[in-house]
Amino acid sequence: MDFQPRAEFLTKSLHRADAWVDHFRRQEFPVLASSAEALEQLRANEDDVDAHLIGQTFANDPLMTLKVLIHASNLNRERRTADAETLTSAVVLMGITPFFNLLGPQPTLEDWLAGDSEALDGVDAVLGRAERASRFALGFAAHRMDPDADILHQAALLHDFAELLLWCHAPALAKTIRIHQKFDPGLRSKVAQQQVLGVDLMSLQKDLIRAWHLPAVFGHLLDERDPQDPQDRCVYLATRAARHSMLGWDNAGLPDDLTDIGALLNLGPIPTLRLLHDLAGDPLARGPDTTM
Known part of the structure; x- marks a missing residue:
């Protein structure tokens, strides 16, 4: 059976850069299934989790890394004196509990x-x-x-x-x-x-x-x-x-x-x-x- 695209998938170009930026900014995006599973395992053991462990866990998933950086980059942006330039430093900036609160169960690329x-x-x-x-x-x-x-x-x-x-x-x-x-x-x-x-x-x-x-x-x-x-x-x-x-x-x-x-x-x-x-x-x- 031929693949039927999701209704939300774009099938026609938006043509202009600003339109593409606006579209991507408003959309959710998935992470690797392994990352989604690991996130829930870490969530279940939050008291034993630190920023370094989170950074190591998702170090090879560019989609999860991007998602965390986006959250951290828009957190208290006006009052910050420095940017979080790595996934680990982003989690330090966010805090462990806010990290889990901001990132709920994730859609997976494989299902997407x-x-x-x-x-x-x-x-x-x-x-x-x-x-x-x-x-x-x-x-x-x-x-x-x-x-x-x-x-x-x-x-x-x-x-x-x-x-x-x-x-x-x-x-x-x-x-x-x-x-x-x-x-x-x-x-x-x-x-x-x-x-x-x-x-x-x-x-x-x-x-x-x-x-x-x-x-x-x-x-x-x-x-x-x-x-x-x-x-x-x-x-x-x-x-x-x-x-x-x-x-x-x-x-x-x-x-x-x-x-x-x-x-x-x-x-x-x-x-x-x-x-x-x-x-x-x-x-x-x-x-x-x-x-x-």
Whole structure:
């Protein structure tokens, strides 16, 4: 049986950036089923829960992370002296009991898109890329002994959150973008998005960061342009390498990734490649001559 879209799913483009921002701001969105289940388990043991445990529990769910940051960013905003830049610090700002009060039982992504296997595959691809990019960013930051490693990990995890929201609220349009790129492999994602949506997702993402009053740090950490600041570059190269290596290690873009990551980390090509394999959970077989 063909998938019948929910009445609330968008099937036609809103065309203007401000209309997309307004729509996303007014909509609920789901989290991973594993996160929804873990939230209820933590709720049942609230007296034994702290912010660090909550941060660890949801560290790999970009949708849950985004939801918590949105709640925290709009809490006592006029009186705050600092932003919560990580999920853990957001929970500290909110307090444990208010956290559970603000986040009741959550809708799950799996139920939200139930019956639409193509949409589930699409969102799974974005989630897999996000998780991989966050591992790369954390590994690069650890190698550089960056004190903001947690923020860089989270920025890489959230790098494509607008695409996740599109799959949740307008799966038909997300599929159309994929079809355009499938039939025109040279078509850039930004151009395909503008053709279908009237706006590219990275620009929309920046508008949402401002509209939700998310920490300003994410505005530049999520920039797609080739940055020179080491922290921005850490996230940029992590997401680029994740995108190029998702389907294998023979992508034509990977040699440039290795060169740029090696320059950032002061590593030679082979140690850089080995590091990427290790961070991806796919260790590179060691040959007799692999030191540089």
